[in-house]
Amino acid sequence: MTGDPFANTLERTFARLRDQDLWRRRERRSSPQAPSVQMEGETLLSFSSNDYLGLASDPRLVEAWCQGARRYGVGAGASHLLGGHTKAHHELEEALAAFVGTPRALIFSTGYMANLALLAVLCPRHGRVFEDRRNHASLIDAAGLAQADRHRYRDVAGLRRALTKAGSGGIVVSDGVFSMDGDMADVPALLTLAQTHGAGLLLDDAHAFGVVGPQGRGTPAAHGLGHDPALVHMGTLGKAFGVFGAFVAASAEVVEALIQGARPYIYTTALPPALAVCAMASLAIAIAEEYRRAELYERIREFRAGATQLGLRILPSSTPIQPVILGDAGRALDASARLRAQGLYVPAVRPPTVPAHTARLRVTLSAAHTRDHIERLLAALATLPRDTA
Structure with missing residues (x-):
C-alpha cells in the first residue's frame, strides 16, 4: 500500500476544528517586539505580547x-x-x-x-x-x-x-x-x-x-x-x-x-x-527601573476604567492580562478581525485554551504602551457590534 497513512484521520480533525472556529494559524512578524509591530505586511498596534516591562527589544x-x-x-x-x-x-x-x-x-x-x-x-x-x-x-x-x-x-x-x-x-x-x-x-x-x-x-x-x-x-x-x-x-x-x-x-x-x-x-x-x-x-x-511597573499599572487602570464604561465583560484582573469575554469562538474571531481592520492586533483565544463558552479577546498590556494607545484600543472596542462585545 502507498500513500499517507495519517491523512484521513488528520483531515477529519482539521475539518472539525475549522467547523468549530477553532483552527489556529501562525502569523509572521518581521519587526522587534514592541507596541507597534509589522505583521504579515501590516503595521499594527499590538496588545498580544507578554513583554510586560517593554524590555524585549531594549x-x-x-x-x-x-x-x-x-x-x-x-x-x-x-x-x-x-x-x-x-x-x-x-x-x-x-x-x-x-x-x-x-x-x-x-x-x-x-x-x-x-x-x-x-x-x-x-x-x-x-x-x-x-x-x-x-x-x-x-x-x-x-x-x-x-x-x-x-x-x-x-x-x-x-x-x-x-x-x-x-x-x-x-x-x-x-x-x-x-x-x-x-x-x-x-x-x-x-x-x-x-x-x-x-x-x-x-x-x-x-x-x-x-x-x-x-x-x-x-x-x-x-x-x-x-x-x-x-x-x-x-x-x-x-x-x-x-x-x-x-x-x-x-x-x-x-x-x-x-x-x-x-x-x-x-x-x-x-x-x-x-x-x-x-x-x-x-x-x-x-x-x-521602578517607573516601568508604575507605567504598566497606570495603563491597566486606564484600560479597566474605559472597558467598564463601555460595558465590556472583563474579568477581575489587576495584572497586565485583561480578558474581554465574548463567549462564542466565532464572535471572538469576528471581534479580532474587526479590530485588525482598524490597525490593532488583539488575537482571539478560544477553547481548548479556555473553557467552552468563554472565548475572548486576551488584551495584554505593557509598560511600553502609552495613554494614547489605550485610548485607541478603547475607541476600537467601542465600535464592535453589541452582540459581539
Missing part, C-alpha cells in the same frame, strides 16, 4: 547579548552536567535566587520543562497532586506524565475539601497569575492549607515575576511572604524580563534533587551563555 539587552556572544560564542555546546554550565549561567542562578529570596535557583530552557522536571522529582509515581482547574497546560501535563493521583479544585474551599479527604502529604500546584484570566492565586491561603496537611506548594509565577510584588519579586512577595521551604517557585525569563528561559527558585535540597534526577534538566543542552549574560542585564534593569 538596546541595552541587545548589547549585553552581543557582549555575551563575543565572550562565550553562540551555543553552550553541551548539557549543564557535561561542560555546558558556564560562569554566566552560575551568576544568573545566584542573582535569581537573591531576587526571589531563596537559597538556590536553577535555570531551565523553558517553563514547560521546569514544570515537567519539578513534578517528576517532587511527586513520586501515584503521589498526590492537587491542581487548580485553570492551571497552565505545562502543570497539567506534568501531573499526567508523573502518573500522579490527581485532585482538581476550583477555589480555596475546594482545595481544603480535597486535602481533608485525601489525607496527609502531596503537593499543591497553582499558577501565581492565571495566564488566561489574569487574576492572582491566594498564595497565603494555599501555602497555609498545604502546610496544615503536610503538603508542599508549587507556584508557577511565570506571569508575575517582574510585574507583581516589590521590585516584581512575585506573588508571595506581594503578600509579604518570605522564603518557606514548603514553597517552590517557577518563573520565566521570556515575559516581563524580555529574554528567554526559565528558573526554579527553592530550597537547596529541591534544587540539588533537580540537578541529580530531573530528566528535562539533565538531558538537554544548556541555554546559550550569551542569553544568561543578557538575562542578568535584564534583571538589573527590571529591579532598578
